[in-house]
Amino acid sequence: MGDTSALDAQQSKLNAVLKLGGDPADLPFWDGCEVGQFMLHRCNVCQRAYWPASRCIEHGDESMVWVAASGRGTLHTYTIMHRAYIPSMKDKVPFVVGVVELEEGPFYHSNIIDCDHDSLRVGMKLMAKMALHESGLTVPMFVAV
Template identity: 40%
Template sequence: MTPPGIAPLVKGDPDAPFWEAWAAEERFLLHRCAICGRHDWPASCCVEHGLAAMTWVEASGGGVVDTYTVFHRAYTAGLASAVPYTVAVVRLDEGPYFHTRLVEVAPDAVCTGMRVRVRRGAGDAFPLFIPDRAF
Protein backbone atom coordinates (compact mmCIF):
# COMPACT_ATOMS: atom_id res chain seq x y z
CA MET A 1 0.00 0.00 0.00
CA THR A 2 1.28 3.46 -0.88
CA PRO A 3 1.15 5.96 2.03
CA PRO A 4 -0.64 9.28 1.44
CA GLY A 5 1.62 11.78 -0.30
CA ILE A 6 3.70 9.21 -2.17
CA ALA A 7 2.94 8.66 -5.84
CA PRO A 8 2.66 5.00 -6.81
CA LEU A 9 5.96 3.55 -7.95
CA VAL A 10 6.56 3.17 -11.65
CA LYS A 11 7.30 -0.38 -12.74
CA GLY A 12 11.06 -0.74 -13.10
CA ASP A 13 11.85 2.31 -10.93
CA PRO A 14 15.46 1.73 -9.82
CA ASP A 15 14.76 3.50 -6.51
CA ALA A 16 11.71 1.33 -5.69
CA PRO A 17 13.53 -0.59 -2.90
CA PHE A 18 14.25 2.70 -1.11
CA TRP A 19 10.62 3.86 -1.18
CA GLU A 20 9.23 0.41 -0.38
CA ALA A 21 11.53 0.04 2.67
CA TRP A 22 10.62 3.53 3.89
CA ALA A 23 6.87 3.04 3.36
CA ALA A 24 6.73 -0.41 4.93
CA GLU A 25 9.23 -0.17 7.81
CA GLU A 26 10.73 3.35 7.80
CA ARG A 27 14.09 1.83 6.93
CA PHE A 28 16.43 4.40 5.35
CA LEU A 29 18.40 2.70 2.58
CA LEU A 30 21.32 3.75 0.40
CA HIS A 31 23.05 2.13 -2.54
CA ARG A 32 26.47 0.75 -1.66
CA CYS A 33 29.07 -0.58 -4.04
CA ALA A 34 29.96 -4.16 -3.09
CA ILE A 35 33.45 -3.65 -4.51
CA CYS A 36 34.66 -0.32 -3.09
CA GLY A 37 32.06 0.33 -0.34
CA ARG A 38 31.06 3.76 -1.67
CA HIS A 39 27.51 4.83 -0.76
CA ASP A 40 25.42 6.74 -3.29
CA TRP A 41 22.04 8.41 -3.41
CA PRO A 42 20.13 8.46 -5.65
CA ALA A 43 22.64 7.04 -8.12
CA SER A 44 21.89 3.52 -9.23
CA CYS A 45 25.47 2.74 -10.06
CA CYS A 46 28.97 3.19 -8.70
CA VAL A 47 30.99 5.75 -10.64
CA GLU A 48 33.90 3.29 -10.64
CA HIS A 49 32.25 -0.12 -10.89
CA GLY A 50 28.85 0.30 -12.56
CA LEU A 51 25.42 -1.03 -11.68
CA ALA A 52 26.24 -4.70 -11.19
CA ALA A 53 28.14 -4.00 -7.99
CA MET A 54 25.40 -2.00 -6.22
CA THR A 55 23.38 -3.35 -3.29
CA TRP A 56 20.83 -1.71 -0.98
CA VAL A 57 21.96 -1.38 2.65
CA GLU A 58 20.39 0.27 5.68
CA ALA A 59 22.00 3.62 6.46
CA SER A 60 22.48 5.23 9.86
CA GLY A 61 20.05 8.02 8.99
CA GLY A 62 22.39 10.59 10.53
CA GLY A 63 24.25 13.50 9.00
CA VAL A 64 24.98 17.22 9.09
CA VAL A 65 23.28 20.18 7.45
CA ASP A 66 25.47 21.23 4.53
CA THR A 67 23.25 24.07 3.34
CA TYR A 68 19.62 25.12 3.75
CA THR A 69 16.98 27.64 2.81
CA VAL A 70 13.83 28.85 4.53
CA PHE A 71 10.62 28.98 2.49
CA HIS A 72 8.30 31.85 3.42
CA ARG A 73 5.76 30.84 0.78
CA ALA A 74 4.50 27.32 0.29
CA TYR A 75 6.14 25.54 -2.63
CA THR A 76 3.06 23.29 -2.81
CA ALA A 77 -0.44 23.69 -1.38
CA GLY A 78 0.23 20.82 1.01
CA LEU A 79 2.96 22.84 2.73
CA ALA A 80 0.89 26.01 3.27
CA SER A 81 0.33 25.26 6.96
CA ALA A 82 4.08 24.68 7.51
CA VAL A 83 5.26 28.15 6.35
CA PRO A 84 7.93 29.11 7.18
CA TYR A 85 9.71 25.79 6.70
CA THR A 86 13.30 24.73 6.15
CA VAL A 87 14.61 22.65 3.26
CA ALA A 88 18.16 21.38 3.65
CA VAL A 89 20.86 19.43 1.92
CA VAL A 90 22.11 16.93 4.49
CA ARG A 91 25.51 15.28 4.09
CA LEU A 92 24.77 11.79 5.34
CA ASP A 93 27.30 10.06 7.59
CA GLU A 94 27.86 7.56 4.78
CA GLY A 95 28.86 10.35 2.37
CA PRO A 96 26.00 11.11 -0.05
CA TYR A 97 23.90 14.27 0.07
CA PHE A 98 20.14 14.09 0.67
CA HIS A 99 17.60 16.88 0.05
CA THR A 100 14.96 17.01 2.77
CA ARG A 101 12.78 19.12 5.03
CA LEU A 102 13.93 19.83 8.57
CA VAL A 103 11.17 19.58 11.16
CA GLU A 104 10.88 19.97 14.93
CA VAL A 105 13.28 22.93 14.77
CA ALA A 106 12.59 26.65 14.24
CA PRO A 107 14.04 27.97 10.98
CA ASP A 108 16.15 30.54 12.86
CA ALA A 109 17.71 27.75 14.97
CA VAL A 110 19.09 25.86 11.94
CA CYS A 111 22.77 26.25 11.08
CA THR A 112 25.26 24.59 8.76
CA GLY A 113 27.11 21.78 10.47
CA MET A 114 24.11 20.99 12.69
CA ARG A 115 23.75 17.25 13.45
CA VAL A 116 20.46 15.82 12.23
CA ARG A 117 18.88 12.40 11.85
CA VAL A 118 16.01 10.94 9.88
CA ARG A 119 12.72 11.00 11.76
CA ARG A 120 11.32 7.52 12.18
CA GLY A 121 8.06 6.39 13.72
CA ALA A 122 6.00 9.36 12.57
CA GLY A 123 4.49 7.74 9.48
CA ASP A 124 5.97 10.42 7.22
CA ALA A 125 5.44 9.84 3.50
CA PHE A 126 8.93 11.19 2.83
CA PRO A 127 12.03 10.98 5.03
CA LEU A 128 12.18 14.16 7.12
CA PHE A 129 15.10 15.11 9.35
CA ILE A 130 15.16 16.45 12.90
CA PRO A 131 17.96 17.80 15.12
CA ASP A 132 20.04 15.01 16.63
CA ARG A 133 19.98 16.04 20.27
CA ALA A 134 22.34 13.18 21.18
CA PHE A 135 25.29 15.26 19.91
Protein backbone atom coordinates in the same frame (compact mmCIF):
# COMPACT_ATOMS: atom_id res chain seq x y z
CA MET B 1 -4.29 -17.19 -6.39
CA GLY B 2 -1.50 -14.79 -5.41
CA ASP B 3 -1.63 -12.11 -2.77
CA THR B 4 -3.25 -9.29 -4.73
CA SER B 5 -3.33 -6.95 -1.73
CA ALA B 6 0.50 -6.95 -1.58
CA LEU B 7 0.67 -6.32 -5.33
CA ASP B 8 -1.90 -3.54 -5.02
CA ALA B 9 0.11 -1.93 -2.20
CA GLN B 10 3.32 -2.09 -4.26
CA GLN B 11 1.54 -0.63 -7.31
CA SER B 12 0.09 2.13 -5.14
CA LYS B 13 3.57 2.95 -3.82
CA LEU B 14 4.99 2.96 -7.36
CA ASN B 15 2.22 5.32 -8.49
CA ALA B 16 2.96 7.69 -5.58
CA VAL B 17 6.70 7.65 -6.37
CA LEU B 18 6.04 8.38 -10.04
CA LYS B 19 3.56 11.16 -9.22
CA LEU B 20 6.26 12.89 -7.18
CA GLY B 21 8.74 12.57 -10.05
CA GLY B 22 10.63 9.66 -8.54
CA ASP B 23 12.23 6.65 -10.20
CA PRO B 24 10.99 3.04 -9.94
CA ALA B 25 14.63 2.00 -9.36
CA ASP B 26 14.32 3.61 -5.92
CA LEU B 27 11.42 1.43 -4.72
CA PRO B 28 13.67 -0.44 -2.24
CA PHE B 29 14.43 2.93 -0.63
CA TRP B 30 10.70 3.63 -0.18
CA ASP B 31 10.14 0.09 1.13
CA GLY B 32 12.82 0.79 3.75
CA CYS B 33 11.25 4.09 4.72
CA GLU B 34 7.95 2.31 5.27
CA VAL B 35 9.56 0.20 8.02
CA GLY B 36 11.63 3.07 9.45
CA GLN B 37 14.93 2.29 7.71
CA PHE B 38 16.92 4.78 5.62
CA MET B 39 18.41 2.85 2.66
CA LEU B 40 21.28 3.69 0.33
CA HIS B 41 22.50 2.09 -2.88
CA ARG B 42 26.06 0.85 -2.29
CA CYS B 43 28.81 -0.67 -4.39
CA ASN B 44 29.92 -3.97 -2.86
CA VAL B 45 33.38 -3.59 -4.40
CA CYS B 46 34.47 -0.16 -3.11
CA GLN B 47 31.66 0.43 -0.55
CA ARG B 48 30.78 3.84 -1.98
CA ALA B 49 27.17 4.79 -1.22
CA TYR B 50 24.81 6.54 -3.63
CA TRP B 51 21.45 8.23 -3.53
CA PRO B 52 19.31 7.94 -5.60
CA ALA B 53 19.81 4.47 -7.09
CA SER B 54 22.80 4.62 -9.36
CA ARG B 55 25.78 2.75 -10.67
CA CYS B 56 29.22 2.97 -9.17
CA ILE B 57 31.42 5.41 -11.08
CA GLU B 58 34.29 2.91 -10.80
CA HIS B 59 32.60 -0.52 -10.93
CA GLY B 60 29.32 -0.13 -12.83
CA ASP B 61 25.98 -1.47 -11.67
CA GLU B 62 26.56 -5.22 -11.24
CA SER B 63 27.84 -4.91 -7.68
CA MET B 64 25.19 -2.43 -6.49
CA VAL B 65 22.98 -3.43 -3.55
CA TRP B 66 20.54 -1.64 -1.26
CA VAL B 67 21.81 -1.47 2.33
CA ALA B 68 20.51 -0.03 5.58
CA ALA B 69 22.16 3.28 6.37
CA SER B 70 22.60 5.09 9.68
CA GLY B 71 20.13 7.88 8.90
CA ARG B 72 22.64 10.32 10.41
CA GLY B 73 24.12 13.35 8.69
CA THR B 74 25.06 17.00 8.94
CA LEU B 75 23.28 20.04 7.60
CA HIS B 76 25.16 21.15 4.49
CA THR B 77 22.90 24.07 3.56
CA TYR B 78 19.27 25.10 3.99
CA THR B 79 16.61 27.63 3.17
CA ILE B 80 13.54 28.70 5.10
CA MET B 81 10.56 28.75 2.77
CA HIS B 82 8.12 31.58 3.51
CA ARG B 83 5.97 31.09 0.42
CA ALA B 84 3.98 28.05 -0.66
CA TYR B 85 4.67 27.36 -4.32
CA ILE B 86 2.10 24.55 -4.41
CA PRO B 87 -1.31 24.64 -2.73
CA SER B 88 -0.65 21.65 -0.47
CA MET B 89 2.13 23.59 1.29
CA LYS B 90 0.00 26.66 2.09
CA ASP B 91 -0.59 25.70 5.73
CA LYS B 92 3.01 24.59 6.30
CA VAL B 93 4.93 27.84 5.78
CA PRO B 94 7.41 28.68 7.04
CA PHE B 95 9.25 25.37 6.64
CA VAL B 96 12.87 24.38 6.15
CA VAL B 97 14.31 22.60 3.13
CA GLY B 98 17.82 21.38 3.74
CA VAL B 99 20.61 19.50 2.04
CA VAL B 100 21.89 16.83 4.40
CA GLU B 101 25.32 15.30 3.91
CA LEU B 102 24.71 11.73 5.02
CA GLU B 103 27.28 10.00 7.22
CA GLU B 104 27.83 7.51 4.38
CA GLY B 105 28.66 10.27 1.86
CA PRO B 106 25.71 11.11 -0.39
CA PHE B 107 23.68 14.31 -0.12
CA TYR B 108 19.93 14.11 0.51
CA HIS B 109 17.39 16.93 0.15
CA SER B 110 14.69 16.96 2.80
CA ASN B 111 12.72 18.98 5.30
CA ILE B 112 14.31 19.81 8.63
CA ILE B 113 11.57 19.52 11.25
CA ASP B 114 10.99 19.94 14.98
CA CYS B 115 13.71 22.57 15.19
CA ASP B 116 13.52 26.28 15.95
CA HIS B 117 14.56 28.04 12.75
CA ASP B 118 16.88 30.39 14.66
CA SER B 119 18.89 27.42 15.93
CA LEU B 120 19.68 26.04 12.45
CA ARG B 121 23.40 25.98 11.71
CA VAL B 122 25.37 24.57 8.80
CA GLY B 123 27.26 21.59 10.18
CA MET B 124 24.70 20.70 12.84
CA LYS B 125 24.11 16.98 13.44
CA LEU B 126 20.84 15.55 12.15
CA MET B 127 18.98 12.26 12.25
CA ALA B 128 16.33 10.92 9.88
CA LYS B 129 12.79 10.72 11.21
CA MET B 130 10.21 9.00 9.04
CA ALA B 131 6.95 10.85 8.43
CA LEU B 132 3.82 10.05 6.46
CA HIS B 133 3.56 12.28 3.39
CA GLU B 134 0.23 13.33 1.88
CA SER B 135 1.07 11.11 -1.13
CA GLY B 136 0.83 8.06 1.13
CA LEU B 137 4.60 7.49 1.07
CA THR B 138 6.64 7.40 4.25
CA VAL B 139 9.43 9.92 3.74
CA PRO B 140 12.58 10.76 5.69
CA MET B 141 12.73 14.19 7.23
CA PHE B 142 15.51 15.28 9.55
CA VAL B 143 15.63 16.45 13.16
CA ALA B 144 18.49 17.92 15.19
CA VAL B 145 20.41 15.48 17.37
